Amino acid sequence: MLRFVVRRLLQLIPTLLGLSVLLFIWLNRLPGGPASAILGEKATEAEVARINRALGLDQPVYVQYGRFIKRLIEGDLGTSTQTGQPVMDEFLLRFPATVELSLMAIVLAVAVGVPLGYFAAKRRGGWLDVAAVSSSLIGICIPVFFLAFMLRTVFSVNLGWFPSYGRLTTGINATEVTGLAVLDGLLTGEFDATWDALSHLILPAIALASIPVAVIVRMTRASVLEVLGEDYVRTAESKGLRKGVVRTRHVLRNALLPVITSVGLLTGSLLSGAVLTESVFTFGGIGSFIRTAIDGRDYPVLVGFIMFIAMAYVLINLLVDLAYSLIDPRVRVH
Amino acid sequence: MPLLSVDELSITFTGRGRRDVRAVDGVSFDVDQGQVVGLVGESGCGKSVTSLALMGLLPKKGVKLGGRAEYDGKDLLTLSSNAMRDMRGKHLAMIFQDPLSSLNPVIPVGLQVTEILERHRGMKGAAARKEAADLLDRVGIPDPTRRLKEYPHQLSGGMRQRALIAMAVACAPRMLIADEPTTALDVTIQAQILELLKELVDQQGTALLMITHDLGVVAGLCDQVNVLYAGKAVESAGRRELFAQPTHPYAHGLLGSIPRLDAPRGEPLRPIRGSINDRIDWADGCAFAPRCDHYTLECLSGTPQLTEPVGAGHGVRCVNPVLTGVEVKTLGVPAEQAVDAAAATAPAEPAEPKIPAQAGPEADGKAETDEGDAAPEAEPEAEKKKDAS
Numbered sequence: 014m015l016r017f018v019v020r021r022l023l024q025l026i027p028t029l030l031g032l033s034v035l036l037f038i039w040l041n042r043l044p045g046g047p048a049s050a051i052l053g054e055k056a057t058e059a060e061v062a063r064i065n066r067a068l069g070l071d072q073p074v075y076v077q078y079g080r081f082i083k084r085l086i087e088g089d090l091g092t093s094t095q096t097g098q099p100v101m102d103e104f105l106l107r108f109p110a111t112v113e114l115s116l117m118a119i120v121l122a123v124a125v126g127v128p129l130g131y132f133a134a135k136r137r138g139g140w141l142d143v144a145a146v147s148s149s150l151i152g153i154c155i156p157v158f159f160l161a162f163m164l165r166t167v168f169s170v171n172l173g174w175f176p177s178y179g180r181l182t183t184g185i186n187a188t189e190v191t192g193l194a195v196l197d198g199l200l201t202g203e204f205d206a207t208w209d210a211l212s213h214l215i216l217p218a219i220a221l222a223s224i225p226v227a228v229i230v231r232m233t234r235a236s237v238l239e240v241l242g243e244d245y246v247r248t249a250e251s252k253g254l255r256k257g258v259v260r261t262r263h264v265l266r267n268a269l270l271p272v273i274t275s276v277g278l279l280t281g282s283l284l285s286g287a288v289l290t291e292s293v294f295t296f297g298g299i300g301s302f303i304r305t306a307i308d309g310r311d312y313p314v315l316v317g318f319i320m321f322i323a324m325a326y327v328l329i330n331l332l333v334d335l336a337y338s339l340i341d342p343r344v345r346v347h
Numbered sequence: 348m349p350l351l352s353v354d355e356l357s358i359t360f361t362g363r364g365r366r367d368v369r370a371v372d373g374v375s376f377d378v379d380q381g382q383v384v385g386l387v388g389e390s391g392c393g394k395s396v397t398s399l400a401l402m403g404l405l406p407k408k409g410v411k412l413g414g415r416a417e418y419d420g421k422d423l424l425t426l427s428s429n430a431m432r433d434m435r436g437k438h439l440a441m442i443f444q445d446p447l448s449s450l451n452p453v454i455p456v457g458l459q460v461t462e463i464l465e466r467h468r469g470m471k472g473a474a475a476r477k478e479a480a481d482l483l484d485r486v487g488i489p490d491p492t493r494r495l496k497e498y499p500h501q502l503s504g505g506m507r508q509r510a511l512i513a514m515a516v517a518c519a520p521r522m523l524i525a526d527e528p529t530t531a532l533d534v535t536i537q538a539q540i541l542e543l544l545k546e547l548v549d550q551q552g553t554a555l556l557m558i559t560h561d562l563g564v565v566a567g568l569c570d571q572v573n574v575l576y577a578g579k580a581v582e583s584a585g586r587r588e589l590f591a592q593p594t595h596p597y598a599h600g601l602l603g604s605i606p607r608l609d610a611p612r613g614e615p616l617r618p619i620r621g622s623i624n625d626r627i628d629w630a631d632g633c634a635f636a637p638r639c640d641h642y643t644l645e646c647l648s649g650t651p652q653l654t655e656p657v658g659a660g661h662g663v664r665c666v667n668p669v670l671t672g673v674e675v676k677t678l679g680v681p682a683e684q685a686v687d688a689a690a691a692t693a694p695a696e697p698a699e700p701k702i703p704a705q706a707g708p709e710a711d712g713k714a715e716t717d718e719g720d721a722a723p724e725a726e727p728e729a730e731k732k733k734d735a736s
Contacts, residue, residue, distance in 0.1 A: 243448065244443060244445060244448040244449040245448065245449055245450055245451040245452070247404060247443070247449070248443060248449045248450065248451075248511070248514075249451070250404055250435070251402055251404060251435055251436065251440070251441045251443075252435065252436040252440075252462070252463040252466065252514060253431075253432045253433060253434065253435035253436035253437060253463075253466060253467065254432075254436075254462060254463070254466055255432070255466065256432075258462065258466075262451075262454060262458075262462070263451050263454075266451075266453055266454070267451070267452070267453055340453060341452070341453050342452075342453060342455075342498040342500075343452060343453075343498070343500055
């Protein structure tokens with residue numbers, strides 16, 4: 014088991030190296046650049062050249078890449094061309110908010126999607142099934158930013174049930190442990206901070222969960238339908254086992270295997286895709302920072318972000334594989 | 348009074364926008380304690396559906412049940428689903444066809460045995476595990492404590508079927524239903540599994556309803572046989588009577604279609620022509636008529652009734668029953684002996700090499716070697732018996 018984890022972690026190195034090479038080649042071919050973004054359209058060539066020299070962009074690609082790798086080994090992702098701050102610091106400041114929001118959204122999506130999918134399959138063709146399938150279709154169709162905007166307008170602005178922006182109310186602060194406000198509050202016993210963070214989280218999380226929940230409902234439903242037709246479920250029924258035992262031990266345990274894979278992929282996509290939701294709720298995550306970085310051709314930030322996301326995908330997939338091997342003995346890792 | 352008495356059981360599948368399909372159409376049979384009753388027929392004749400109906404395992408929606416199935420004075424068809432849940436595994440248990448797909452692949456075999464002990468016998472923890480190990484031991488699984496921790500894919504096919512049998516007999520049910528328990532196994536294992544089932548019936552007086560398409564299994568195990576065709580019993584007789592004189596053209600054809608080891612080289616097989624899909628509605632006549640070599644226009648005038656043309660207790664649903672006994676002649680050995688030989692060898696003695704439970708070839712081969720001389724002499728006897736009946 015440990016060897017498997019170590020091996021998979023070592024695989025991160027070639028993955029990230031390969032990705033960084035591709036990124037460097039790709040960014041180098043892009044028209045425009047940080048200089049024109051900083052100076053605007055009227056910049057003279059001399060000014061552009063000066064900026065490029067300052068940023069090291071006048072060097073050949075392989076030299077730039079060599080410098081990048083050298084800094085990376087020291088844990089330095091470079092300096093943002095826009096804010097002038099180290100990229101790593103900017104990330105550490107903003108990433109926890111995005112991680113917290115994404116985790117909250119995926120937990121919500123699983124908590125709602127799996128039971129809904131199960132009962133939809135169990136009562137196939139019934140009203141719950143029809144409702145679950147059609148609402149999941151709506152969930153996939155409604156653009157996330159629109160849903161976020163509606164939720165904010167109705168529940169925050171009109172009804173005033175939830176705060177309409179930010180992560181925490183000013184003045185409430187949890188001692189930082191993990192950077193995830195809800196978790197920090199629980200860990201340090203500052204429950205008011207947890208509560209406040211939760212109330213800020215809930216609407217953006219619902220908006221962000223809309224697509225994952227739809228995917229999970231459908232995956233679970235299809236998978237449960239398949240498992241319900243399996244011989245071993247009939248065997249379990251023939252033993253006269255209680256409904257709950259048949260459901261959890263025999264149906265769900267088998268049916269959730271494909272769902273776990275998609276939950277992993279969805280989590281990865283949430284990390285990189287929370288941009289719009291974050292900007293509607295001015296949540297202060299990585300999303301809006303990346304959007305301005307794209308506009309401003311902030312190469313170090315973009316490269317760092319993409320590498321971060323790639324790393325997150327690899328780690329999530331590792332977790333998925335470990336979860337798989339816990340549930341299914343046939344793919345158990347050694 | 349028999350333990351299970353099935354009376355005019357009918358099962359109809361109804362689907363929205365589709366024609367109703369009557370899978371089982373008025374089947375009746377009794378099973379006594381310690382008795383083995385066979386339901387025989389080819390795929391699609393309704394035998395598996397019958398077993399699922401008795402176990403209450405058919406879906407509620409889209410299935411209409413008719414008739415009665417009295418077990419110990421209770422009608423299984425009308426019991427509530429909770430009452431049925433309490434019965435299943437405790438009073439009535441079932442052994443399924445494909446042991447690999449019938450076991451949950453992601454939980455250990457042990458838990459799949461202990462969960463039924465926990466449910467019906469209130470056993471927990473170490474006591475349940477010990478009992479499970481005893482059960483596996485009883486059905487002939489070596490090193491049971493180790494096997495309990497293993498997963499189905501780590502067991503061999505025969506061991507998986509034994510594990511399923513262990514689960515079925517865990518609560519010492521009075522009634523066991525086996526749905527083709529040997530189909531997915533190779534022939535040596537088949538013989539062992541049949542032997543095991545026979546032991547259980549003999550030792551515990553369990554009633555066994557054996558569902559099979561394998562006449563070898565019937566010859567080796569069953570006391571009473573019901574041959575089903577398209578949802579109706581077409582012939583119902585004791586094992587000896589059936590093998591001695593298969594009277595319905597379908598049963599006759601089934602026995603005749605078994606390949607024989609003593610057949611001359613190059614002799615063609617004698618299949619029943621067509622498939623079970625070539626049939627007419629029972630309401631219009633005999634469903635087997637389109638495939639039957641004996642059919643006349645009379646066969647198409649309404650449902651044939653169950654009569655006893657060759658002896659009491661030997662019911663045949665046919666207007667042109669086969670009374671000539673051609674089958675017996677071509678077997679080359681007296682039918683009585685063929686049955687005996689089949690019965691003796693199908694579940695092979697442990698000391699002997701395991702012999703396939705295919706009655707026909709094996710029985711004939713055996714009879715030939717054991718009683719090679721007796722065969723021709725015995726023929727007139729068979730003739731006489733026919734005349735008598």
